[in-house]
Amino acid sequence: MQTIYKTLQQQVQTAFPILFNESIGLHQITLNETVKDFEGDITLVVFPLLKLSKKKPEETAELIGNWLVENNPSIEKFNIIKGFLNLSFKNSFWIKTLIKTIDIPKKSDKILVEYSSPNTNKPIHLGHVRNNVLGYALSGIYKANHYTVNKVNLINDRGIHICKSMLAWQKFSNGETPESSGIKGDKLVGKYYVLFNEYYKAEISTLIEQGKSEEEAEKYAPILLEAQEMLRKWEQNDAEVVALWKMMNNWVYAGFELTYKRLGVDFDKYYYESNTYLLGKDAVEEGLKNGVFYKREDNSVWIDLTADGLDEKLVLRGDGTSVYITQDIGTADLKYSDFQMNKSIYVVGNEQDYHFKVLKLIMQKLGRVYADGIHHFSYGMVDLPSGKMKSREGTVVDADDLMDEMIQTAKEQTEALGKIETFSEEEKQQLFEIIGFGALKFFLLRVDPKKRILFDPKESIDLQGYTATFVQYTYTRTRSVLRKIENENIGTWQSSINLSETEKELLIKIYNYSIQLEISCNEMNPAKWIDYIYELAKAYNKFYNDCPILNIEDGNVRNFRIALTQKTGTLIKQALEIVGIQVPERM
RNA sequence: GGUCGCGUAGCUCAGGGGAUAGAGCAACUGCCUUCUAAGCAGUUGGUCGCACGUUCGAAUCGUGCCGCGAUCACCA
Structure with missing residues (x-):
């Protein structure tokens, strides 16, 4: 079944030559949901059609309206206000949406999404969390639209910045390990990265005091020279340096895995820059030729x-030797030989807009078949009220700390409501995580990806209003209703029942599920999807408030409302799962 | 300075040619002896940064200006 919007477009297109002796393109036919305060469900804007119809707005609308009523049995009536043709559909049309679903066709395109892509010299912070959550959600949306999706993570595990933390560890750690210190591996390595920079800064100051220029001091600080020497050794495969590198990277990977697991993100393949950093030189040679x-x-x-x-x-x-873009040229080729993707998405912050413009242009000029499919999914930074987060200066919101805080907030607010006394400790813990992580992800996803997010660590993320909690709560309401009738056999209903406004609104939201899913995908915008989920939940809450579900005499209506409840619950759960947010059964 | 992005309610954000610009938070008012009140209904709150232009119609498109941010490395 196709959407009613498409059907209407086609019908208007068919009707146009008959009514006005002119043909018309589909793109000229604008249909909207009828805005509140007007009667009708779907509105055709007739202004753009006037040039072709050569008639007044009201007359044009009247003719099209009449034609549609005659030719589309789902339409009950219409009204015209200025240049707007408001179409009202029969209740039975909306009621059918509970049984019939709109097919999401299987796509042949292969989508490759690279996201996360961490450095192994610093722990994951809130900015990275946004990247992970966005990458996962975007992949989920493509999957739900029946594309073939592969997720990859390109780990930046080598280079001067990695050597910095290695060197600092060698100098200052006294052999400290995650085991000996009890510090998570990525945190431990991050600690030495910060230490390096402190030491480096101190050396610079000393050198400047000794009369060196700032530029010189920065360039020739002994510890930096030492780090550069270490990088040379690494590139020459020096056994000791490589062993240190491996050991420390393994600490980091163990730490990352824990964080990824909590965040619920995953990958089909990991690329390591230590394996790919020499790639791309052949392509450069080819480009020279x-x-x-x-x-x-x-x-x-x-x-x-x-x-x-x-x-x-x-x-x-x-x-x-390679620069950043050399590797990216090579990695782009490698990805294509691994996945033959039609679309290659890079989830990378907008500070690299320029870089990806360059990369795409280069691949196009090199004549790569996949070059046009390269897409930089550029997202805004997460900033603090004090400005940018900087790992080097330690002004970051750490991912693990933040997740712990979210669980704590969820725990406090849930316990204050006093609804979970009967839960086991394990159930409680699970619930706090579902609520806390849900709130965090929703908070990051609800904003247009390309815009920056301001995060104030002093204010905890909301659990009321436009939040995951609201949607999760709505889901538990549906579960709660259905739990009461677990042992009943629920019969069918007549599609002739009267619909209240509230019920119809909910039905329309349900109907829009696949439409919105497709739009979110085409626009590559998880925030659109989040917004839809919220509206669906809102519509159910209103319904829940306005309409008794179980406590009514009329069995027909009762069955229908139960079906509405079932459907909404299923869709909410599915919709949230697409973007990596879980639902509890009760809360 | 060049390029790119952003500027909408006190705050956080939707809307990106179409009707009277919408949500959430905050503030205030109602609604739990009835399916979970993390909810529902309502009130207050707007020069859509400024100016000019295009259009039947502009928050939306164009130009200029103002403000904020990013970027313009033989860093990644």
């Missing part, structure tokens, strides 16, 4: 993107 790149006197390789409104960009250093 066919004139995409050019060489400068010092042997460095460049691409001139000034014709595309960008700059000249280095793609390989004079000494033949």
Whole structure:
């Protein structure tokens, strides 16, 4: 079954030549949900049609309205206000939505989503959480729209910044390990990264006092030189350095796994930059041959993107070593050989907008078949009232700490309501996690991805109103109703029943499920989906408040309302699962 | 300075050519002897940053300006 919007569009298109002797394109036909305060369910805006109909708005609307009523048995009547043709559908049409579902067709496109992509020198903070939650949700939305989706994580596990924490550990740790200290692996490594920078800064100050310029001091601070030396050794596969690197990275991975598990995110494949950082040099060679790149006197390789409104960009250093984009060129090829994706999505912060413009252009110029499918899913930073979070300066909201706080908030507010006395300790703990993590994810997803989020650590994330808690609570309400009739056999209902406004609104929300799911996918916007979920829950709460479900005489209506309850509950659960939010059975 | 993004209620955000600009929070008022009140209903709250333009119609599109942010590394 296709959506009523599509059907109406096609019908208007069919009717147009008959009524006005002109043909019309589907895109010219705008249909909206009728706004509140007006009678009707769906509205056709006739203004854009006037040029072709060559008639007054009211007359045009009248003719189309009459034609539709005659040709579409689902339409009951219409009214015209100015240039708006408001169509009212028969109750039976909406009631059918409880049984019939709109098919979401299977897509042949393969989607590859890269997200998370952490550095192994610092623990996961709230900004990374946004990345993870967005990446997971976006993947879920594609999956729900029946695309083939693969999720990958490209781990930045090598480079000068990794050597910094390695060096600091070597110098200052006295052999401290996660086991000996009881500190989570990624936190421990992060601690030494911060330590390095403190020491580095101190050295810079000393050097400046000794009369060096700031630039010189930054460049020649002994500890930095030592880190660079360590990186050289790593690249030469020095046994000791590699062993240290492996040991510390394994600590980090163990720590990350715990956090990923709590966040509920997962990946089909992990890429490690230590394996991919040499890739891309062949592609650079290839680009040199066919004139995409050019060489400068010092042997460095460049691409001139000034014709595309960008700059000249280095793609390989004079000494033949890679820069960031070199690896990304190679990794892009690697991804394609692994997955043959039609669309390659990079969930990466908007600070890298420029970089991804460059990457896409390069791949296009290199003639890669997948280049047009490269898409940078650019999202805004999570900022604090004090400004940007900076790992190096330790001004970050740590992911694990935040999750603990969320559980604590959920616990306090849940216990204050006093509804869970009969729960076991385990059930309670589980509930607090579902509520706390749900609230956090919802908070991050409800904002348009491309906009930045302000997070004030002093204010706890809300559990009232436009929140996951609200939606979860709505779900438990449906469960609570259905639990009461577990042992009953529920009969059917007649589609001729009278519908209240509230019931109809809920039915329309239910009907919109797959429409909204598709829109959220096409616009790549999980926030749209979150908004729909909230509206669905809101509509059920109003229904729950206005309409008795079980306590009514009329068995027909009772069965219908039970079915509404079942359907809403199922959809809420599904809808939240798509974006990685769980529901409790009671709360 | 160049490029990109953002600016809507006291706060956090929807709406991105179509009707009288919507939610949540905060404040205030009602609704639990009836299916879970983490709920429902209502009141208060707006120069949609400013100006000009395009259009039957602009918060939405264009241009200019103002404010905030990011980016313009042989860092990643």
